[in-house]
Amino acid sequence: MIGSTLERRPARRADSSAPRRPGRAGRTDRPGILWAAPALLFFGVFALFPIVLVAWLSLTEWSGLGDPVFVGLDNWLALPQDPEAPGAVWSTVRLTVLCWAVQTPLALLLGVWAAGQQRNRAVLSALFFLPLLLSTAAIALLGHSMFDPNFGLAEVVGPLVGVPDGNFLGNSDLALYMVIGVLTWQFVPFHALIYQAAARQIPRMLYEAAAIDGAGRFRRFLSITLPQLRHTIVASSVLILVGSLTYFETVLLLTGGGPGTASRVLPLHMYIQGFRAFEMGDASVLAVLLVAVGTLLSVLVVRVTGYSRMTSEREGL
Amino acid sequence: MRSSPRRPVLGALAVVSMLGLVAACGSGGASSEIQLWGLQDDLLNESTEQIVASYNENAETPVNYSYYVNDPYKERLQVALGSPQGPDVWLNWGGGNLSQFVEAGQVTDLTPMLEQEPELRDAFLPSVMEVGTVDGSVYALPMVGTQPVLLYFNQEVFDEAGVEPPQTYDDLLELVDVFTERDITPIVLPGQQAWTEMFWLAYLTERIGGPDVFQAVIDGEEGAWRDPAMIEAMERCQELVEAGAFGTSYASVTYDGGAATELLTSGEAAMFLMGTWEYGSQLASAPEFVESSLGWTTFPMVEDGEGDPQALVGNPSNYFSITANSEHVDASFEFLAETLTSDAYLDSLLELGQVPPVVGIEDRLAASPGADHATWVYDLVDNASSYTQVWDQAMTPAQAEVLLTNIQRLFLNEITPDEFAAAMEQAS
Secondary structure (H helix, E strand, O other): OHHHHHHHHHHHHHHHOOOOOOOOOHHHHOOOHHHHHHHHHHHHHHHHHHHHHHHHHOOEEOOOOOOOEEOOOHHHHHHHHOOOHHHHHHHHHHHHHHHHHHHHHHHHHHHHHHOOOOOOHHHHHHHHOHHHHOOHHHHHHHHHHHOOOOOOHHHHHHHHHOOOOOOOOOOOOOHHHHHHHHHHHHHHHHHHHHHHHHHHOOOHHHHHHHHHOOOOHHHHHHHHHHHHOHHHHHHHHHHHHHHHOOOOHHHHHHOOOOOOOOOOOHHHHHHHHHHHOOOHHHHHHHHHHHHHHHHHHHHHHHHHHOHHHOOOOOOOO | OOOOOHHHHHHHHHHHHHHHHHHHHHOOOOOOOEEEEEEOOHHHHHHHHHHHHHHHHHOOOOEEEEEEOHHHHHHHHHHHOOOOOOOOEEEEOOHHHHHHHHHOOOEOOOHHHHHHOHHHHOOEOHHHHHHHEEOOEEOOEEOOOOEEEEEEEEHHHHHHHOOOOOOEHHHHHHHHHHHHHOOOEEEEOOOOOHHHHHHHHHHHHHHHHOOHHHHHHHOOOOOHHHOHHHHHHHHHHHHHHHOOOOOOOHHHOOOOOOHHHHHHHOOOEEEEEEEOHHHHHHHHHOHHHHHHOEEEEOOOEOOOOOOOOOOEEEEOOOEEEEEOOOOOHHHHHHHHHHHOOOHHHHHHHHHOOOOOOEOOOHHHHHOOOOHHHHHHHHHHHHHOOOEEEOHHHHOOHHHHHHHHHHHHHHHOOOOOHHHHHHHHHHHO
16 A cells, blocks of 8 residues: 555655656655665565475474474374463463553553643653563563562562462462553563654644533543544554563573462473473474464454554544 | 566565575584583583683694573574584483484484493492483483482571471471471472472372382383372372462462572571472572571381382482584593593583582592582482482473473362373373
8 A cells, every 4th residue: 555655655746746857757765675675685584584494394293403393284183182271371361361451551640640740740751661671581580589589579468469478479369460561561661662752743732622511520631631642542553462472581581480380371382392401393383373363363453453554543633 | 467577576585585595504514613502500600611721722623612592592402413513522401302302313322432441431329320321322422410309408497496307208298387486487399480390299109108119100001000009109199288388378389589599598497399400509509598498308208108218319410411413522531531531621610519420429429519418329329229300300301291282281289280290191
């Protein structure tokens, strides 16, 4: 679609004005394949090529030693027999849905608030955005020490919230929620930043007009801010949903997927299959699935929400 | 129109990726050094570096020593071994870990070379050499102290409660009640890391059924996981959990980072089943505690059990092996032969509280910093009727992964011993 609009443009321009230098007529001034080459090369070497390689590895038996042995679809057919796979899928679904459901409202409210003009806003926003500056590994390790039942904050806070022994990470019913909590703390600032930038773009005249019409603060948020942020919500949601399929280091460092397999999500299961059990073929099957699901999910969200139609948010202004 | 520009792009991609492959293959090549790979260990690395440096002063083929953190090391080794970037000499754990490399044809058989140097072959304790031996051929030589798993305890906590270290499993159960009443965690169990739970299962199996029970698992015998001794050991593990032997928050505790050790030294817990590396790290971090209150004993016996109370479970040693297609097989062997039993190397181990699995070093052990611990461990290993390697190292990595996952479930009471056996059977 983008291609077609671009192609029309030079023709129109040639009609209307600006005579061209001879010899450089037509579509030559349009960014060509050469312009895209660096990005394409990068994408090809670091994204496409590995994906093809992994797809091929999923058809082999390989422990990392020696050469991969081609086994056809054996690894794919063995997937239903993997006793840990259903649990890992379920954990991943819960993690994805909950991450989205918790992070979106928090980030939205925080972002919209941070876009305002209140006193102390700049200082408080800077504090809220602090987790953005920390590396994922540092945050996970921090979380791990905080949840230590004997020497961490968990020992103090646990009794207050009904976990007298501070056993958060070692409790099968809680472990995944602790992971979600840490992920939320880490990623809400990023999404709040996106919402803040988008909320600042909303024309003030909309609010002024609504205020004249007698709309209260809540009404203005519901009828102006939210609809105006529609595309931002979609973009942030895609990032959260697809991102949830890649959360791995946080889980590894926080719970190791445990206790048992209570918080073993698919990416971690893939890692364990690949680099602990050295079943590279089985791990590659999971990798291919994750790529497919991630792509499908983002296409689906974009289609369902109408984001792909690229219509303006500013109609009538 | 839209598809035509893509073809050259794909072509270019193919060319670039092939160039990448060619570059990756070409950058290795011949090296004039012996590449020696080891594990990150702050205490050990320093002395090993010194020993390598002094060896290099007169060596025709110098040694280049590099070391890595545990889990990344295993990943790196698995992929690099046999490639030009791989090591000539590398650390491994013997057992199933080693045998998968042997099966892949990646390891030099040291037997003929050891025939030439019988002194070297006979220098090590036989039970420790056994683990570096696959199908009767020696593929690995011990390179650190022997590390049996022992029951460490806090003497002060025991004295305050007026009790003695457990001799039997029933003693242990009684102690659990004594310490629970005194609001002390009876036993530290860093259950977030399943291998610490594995020690309990391995020792209980050993005490109840003897070494043959686990040997049957390694030999792949049918029904090995359903051996009555194995099932009973699992039931006893769950019994201990049920009795509160490990407290309630054990599944949140980790060993890496020192939280578990801290619980024992601070007196918040009474006992800790751990490998003798624990002694070395306490000697470095809490020397006063080691001096005043650290006690140790063998794993308690089980009444009516077939196992010998002197039999051991643990890490017999870590080993050095030589890559099969290395360009420096002979030079590498020479390095190992000159180093592993040299006075300087043994002294460096002894200084760290380690117990080299080398025959006839009683006098030097008695003069070492952790003399009472070192001589005690040495005698124990020397007299042990059997020395079972920790299970996860004795198995292939794929089986070990299933084992560790299910041990954690067993200790969480999520599965029964029967389900455990079924899960292991499916994996083998």
